[in-house]
Amino acid sequence: MPAVSFQAISKTFATPKGPFQALNQVNLDIEEGEFFGLLGPNGAGKTTLISILAGLARASSGRVLVQGSDVQADFAEARRKLGVVPQELVFDPFFNVRESLRIQSGYFGVKNNDAWIDELLENLGLTDKANANMRQLSGGMKRRVLVAQALVHKPPIIVLDEPTAGVDVELRQTLWHFVARLNKEGHTVLLTTHYLEEAEALCGRIAMLKSGQIVALNRTSELLQAASGSILQFKTDAALPPALAMAARVTGRIVQLPAHDAAEIESHLAALRVAGVEVHDMEIRRPDLEDVFLQVMSGTSASNIPLEGVAL
Structure with a gap:
C-alpha cells in the first residue's frame, strides 16, 4: 500500500475570468519510506496538490489516500499521519516556542511529549529560543518552528512545501541533515522546492508538474542518465x-x-x-537536474528520457 496515493485528482477554481483548472487528472503513488520530490514552475499546481492532501482544499474530482485513509471520508486519521510544513509563516503570537510545540502536541492527543520536543529543539537549532515569544524570532527561526510543529506528533509522512525558501545556508544544512535522518528511520518525505540541487541530492524519485499535469516521473538517477x-x-x-x-x-x-x-x-x-x-x-x-527540468518544461527533452509511462 502506498504511503500517499493521488487518484485522478482534478481541481478547478472559479475566477472572474472564468473557470481555471489548476490540476488535471493527476495520478501519483508515493511509496513508504521514499524521499520524493515534486517539482514545477510557479503556478504548476504543486501547492494546490499539497493543500488537497492536507485537507485544506477539496478536489473537484478524484481522491487522495494517506496510508489507505481517505483525506475527506476519514480526515481525522489521514491528518494524524501527516506533518505539513507550509510555505507561509503562520504562528501564534501569544506563546513562546516550547508552549507552541506543546499546544501542537495536544491537537494530536500526544501527552508527555517534552523529551521529543527537546530533541526537535536541539536538532533544529532552537534550544536557546525555547522560551522566546514567537514574535521575537527572525523569519528563519519562525520557519524552524514550523518544521518542529509539523514533526511534533512524529508523523509517518512529512510534507515539506518549499521549506528553505528565503532562509540561510545554516538552516538548510540543519534541516536536511535532520530530515534525511528521519527518512532513514522510515519516514516518508514529500518535498517541493525551487532549489533543484536540493532535490537532486535528496530525492530518490521525482515528478514534474506543468500546468496541472505530470509531465515527467521517474527515479532521479534515470532522469539524469537519460538527459541529452x-x-x-x-x-x-x-x-x-x-x-x-x-x-x-x-x-x-x-x-x-x-x-x-x-x-x-x-x-x-x-x-x-x-x-x-x-x-x-x-x-x-x-546535465544536472536543473538542465533536465528546463528541458522538460520547454518540451525539448530527449525522447529517450524514461518517464514511467508518462508521455511528454
Whole structure:
C-alpha cells in the first residue's frame, strides 16, 4: 500500500475570468519510506496538490489516500499521519516556542511529549529560543518552528512545501541533515522546492508538474542518465553573439550553453572566438537536474528520457 496515493485528482477554481483548472487528472503513488520530490514552475499546481492532501482544499474530482485513509471520508486519521510544513509563516503570537510545540502536541492527543520536543529543539537549532515569544524570532527561526510543529506528533509522512525558501545556508544544512535522518528511520518525505540541487541530492524519485499535469516521473538517477547532450560552461564579462545568447542560460558572469555533441561544442567555441569573447574557467559537464527540468518544461527533452509511462 502506498504511503500517499493521488487518484485522478482534478481541481478547478472559479475566477472572474472564468473557470481555471489548476490540476488535471493527476495520478501519483508515493511509496513508504521514499524521499520524493515534486517539482514545477510557479503556478504548476504543486501547492494546490499539497493543500488537497492536507485537507485544506477539496478536489473537484478524484481522491487522495494517506496510508489507505481517505483525506475527506476519514480526515481525522489521514491528518494524524501527516506533518505539513507550509510555505507561509503562520504562528501564534501569544506563546513562546516550547508552549507552541506543546499546544501542537495536544491537537494530536500526544501527552508527555517534552523529551521529543527537546530533541526537535536541539536538532533544529532552537534550544536557546525555547522560551522566546514567537514574535521575537527572525523569519528563519519562525520557519524552524514550523518544521518542529509539523514533526511534533512524529508523523509517518512529512510534507515539506518549499521549506528553505528565503532562509540561510545554516538552516538548510540543519534541516536536511535532520530530515534525511528521519527518512532513514522510515519516514516518508514529500518535498517541493525551487532549489533543484536540493532535490537532486535528496530525492530518490521525482515528478514534474506543468500546468496541472505530470509531465515527467521517474527515479532521479534515470532522469539524469537519460538527459541529452552536454553543457559548455564558462565565465565571461563580454556580451555573447546573438545566436548563442538565445540558447544560453546566464547567471551573472556564468554562461551555460547546451550542446548535443562534440561538434556543437566546437561550433559554440568557434562562434565565441569569431566574436572576440574572452572566456575563463571553461568546463564541459553532464546535465544536472536543473538542465533536465528546463528541458522538460520547454518540451525539448530527449525522447529517450524514461518517464514511467508518462508521455511528454
